[in-house]
Amino acid sequence: MEKIVKPIPHATEAEDMYSIPIDAFFKSAFSVDCVIFGYHQGDLKVLLIQRGAEPFENFWALPGDLVYPHEDLDTAAYRVLEDLTSIQDVRMMQVHSFGGVNRHPLGRVITVGYMALVELTDIHPLASHWAKQTKWHSLSKLPKLAFDHSEILHASYDRLKTLLLEEPIWTRVIPEKFTITEFQDVFETILGRTFDKGNFRKKIQNVKFLKKLTETQQNVRHRPSQLYSFDAKLFEKYSDRGFVFDF
Amino acid sequence: MEKIVKPIPHATEAEDMYSIPIDAFFKSAFSVDCVIFGYHQGDLKVLLIQRGAEPFENFWALPGDLVYPHEDLDTAAYRVLEDLTSIQDVRMMQVHSFGGVNRHPLGRVITVGYMALVELTDIHPLASHWAKQTKWHSLSKLPKLAFDHSEILHASYDRLKTLLLEEPIWTRVIPEKFTITEFQDVFETILGRTFDKGNFRKKIQNVKFLKKLTETQQNVRHRPSQLYSFDAKLFEKYSDRGFVFDF
DNA sequence: AAACATTTTGTAAAAATGACAATTACTCTA
DNA sequence: TAGAGTAATTGTCATTTTTACAAAATGTTT
Known part of the structure; x- marks a missing residue:
């Protein structure tokens, strides 16, 4: 892990910043996490994977992974979703970014949450890459999730409810x-x-x-x-x- | 700049990923950009700074800067705003993240946009740190902005209009x-x-x-x-x- | 032909909408 | 001190929408 750089508390001390080498800032990573809501005949579920890699190995989690250094955010979201669940052809939208300092054990990682609503029977998730298995979970009985995925999931559900009234995402369903x-x-x-x-x-x-x-x-x-x-x-x-x- | 890592196009080739050292992912940075809308008696403006540092020196821009390696995203937003404009006590909310690959000349930087609506006469911006000056600009006659700040600004304005109908942010004004x-x-x-x-x-x-x-x-x-x-x-x-x- | 299971239409009072016009309550001025 | 000025507030009225129900319609199945 990189050396801790003390945040500058006040603007009046801001000149301290010039003493931090620019390289110190370029030691972070991004990830994307996908919240796929599956609707089918009066039932709403969310697609989770069981992780087959550390950290949080064996935990249930949102399909998500690190973004490549030269990969666009949106591109990464679709790539990661396909890598882990073999799903293609779902249109996702960005929801919110989560940047808690200690949210990832390997270092500083900000994650960008993406969301989609699909007809559950339209897609056929198949675990691949480091995902052990995929499963549709009811929102009412969720397992303990890896990282801060529970927070991401709930923020996405709130957004889904708002968006449903504003955009024709129900056409997917x-x-x-x-x-x-x-x-x-x-x-x-x-x-x-x-x-x-x-x-x-x-x-x-x-x-x-x-x-x-x-x-x-x-x-x-x-x-x-x-x-x-x-x-x-x-x-x-x-x-x-x-x-x-x-x- | 770091070596280009070719994104993996298909899940079936995903095992290639294991050949990318984890360090290759930890070479990015985050920034925050603040869109401060100032309302006063039937007039809506946005607070811009003139940059006094490269890149985009002398360009008008949103107050924004890199996030410290051990700084929370929300914390960074408030810190950066104060560093550059001396503004305190405005409540901001996250709007959207922008992650275009080449949006920042110094390397891979994802920026998280924050937004606030304030009564223009309540706050007294004062350029500090590397900001040369601050100025309230009318939305109708904006100068050419640094980076992709124009896109961030417009996304924030769209969000402002939606939020105004949903949340009591007008109480600030x-x-x-x-x-x-x-x-x-x-x-x-x-x-x-x-x-x-x-x-x-x-x-x-x-x-x-x-x-x-x-x-x-x-x-x-x-x-x-x-x-x-x-x-x-x-x-x-x-x-x-x-x-x-x-x- | 009757029973079922839904969809579809109907009803009536109450509430909301939209375009305008009229009235009201202050201060300022002649 | 009686207007004049200015903006707030109330009123009107035809039209549309909302709400909570009840009733009718249209197929299939028994």
């Missing part, structure tokens, strides 16, 4: 042609509350970018449901001034 | 006892639109955590305004289910 019930289930599951069916339906019908199709559900043991679809162009138009669902 | 007009001005200025006075007032009166006081404005050359105050406890109560102003 229901079919292109969907029923209002399917749509409602996603919101109830992720937000953790329930809505009146009739009233929810009325709200949906006022949303410009959700279009009622002529097609209906097939082969159901009850009255078939109308199908709806998402119009991305109309969404762009109406989200200009900051669209949010007000459920 | 108006007096403890305020008039509805003062309140409205903040929202009009930052969001960049105008609202009908009467209708805006009605909305405010329905917001549980904004309480009408018995006191009124004094010494104004017109009908004195009722004063209102913010009830933090009630806000906590009502923001549980994700409060947002729907202006």
Whole structure:
């Protein structure tokens, strides 16, 4: 570990800084950690791996690893996710960075958290590289996690709930042609509350970018449901001034 | 600069990773950049410094600097802001991290953007350390900025607009006892639109955590305004289910 | 044909919205 | 001291939205 450089407490002593060689600053590393939320029929889970390498060997953890010296952050997030879980084709977004001084035993490592919401059955995680196994975990019964991954996970879940109302990330989780019930289930599951069916339906019908199709559900043991679809162009138009669902 | 380590494209070649010595990862640095928005009577500005050190000497830039090897990210943000501008006692929040490979000429540096909204006359920036001068700039006529600070600034402004509707950051910018007009001005200025006075007032009166006081404005050359105050406890109560102003 | 399981529509009172107009309460000035 | 000036505040009213329910509709299964 590198020699400890005492932080300068006040601006008036700031000239001390010039005595710290610039090299002393370039001894840190970055990592990315991926929080993949998997939704399937009213159930929300998160993808964890069991670590097959130190530190925290055998612990459950978010898929995450160090960023290469000449690798872009976003690129690293996708690369690491694929390395450890073989998952491709999920769109992630940055959530928050975590920089606690002692969060990593090997040295100073800042980690950048990334998040995605996917239909659980759409992807097929397969442990690879140093990951021993992958598993979908319910949010309600999580094991003790490596590093500060528990904090990263909870921050990501908070962000997911906000984002669900602002961005059409729910499109990742229901079919292109969907029923209002399917749509409602996603919101109830992720937000953790329930809505009146009739009233929810009325709200949906006022949303410009959700279009009622002529097609209906097939082969159901009850009255078939109308199908709806998402119009991305109309969404762009109406989200200009900051669209949010007000459920 | 360190030797280039070729990123591993596929998981199947991942064992290559073991050939990269761990030290190769610990050659990066972090920085923090602070976006301080200053509001005053219908005017929104951002605090910039003129750099007095390379790289980008003499360029206008966000107050920002490298994080010490044993310094917490949040701590660094406040320390750096004070070092360069002598500002204390502003509460900042993390916005986003920027990790472009070539964003810093001295090596691999990831920067974490922090943001705050303050009443412009409450704070008294004074250039210190390597900052040549500080200046409040209008968002509409910004100079060319150092590094990728322009991108950081715009991302922060977007976040400011969202946050203004979700969190009571406007309390930093108006007096403890305020008039509805003062309140409205903040929202009009930052969001960049105008609202009908009467209708805006009605909305405010329905917001549980904004309480009408018995006191009124004094010494104004017109009908004195009722004063209102913010009830933090009630806000906590009502923001549980994700409060947002729907202006 | 009746029972089921949902989807879908309907209802009615209450509340919120939006565009404007009118009124009110102070200070300042002639 | 009676306007004039200035901005705060209240009022109107037609329209739309919300809420909490109840009822009807449309398929399949028995």
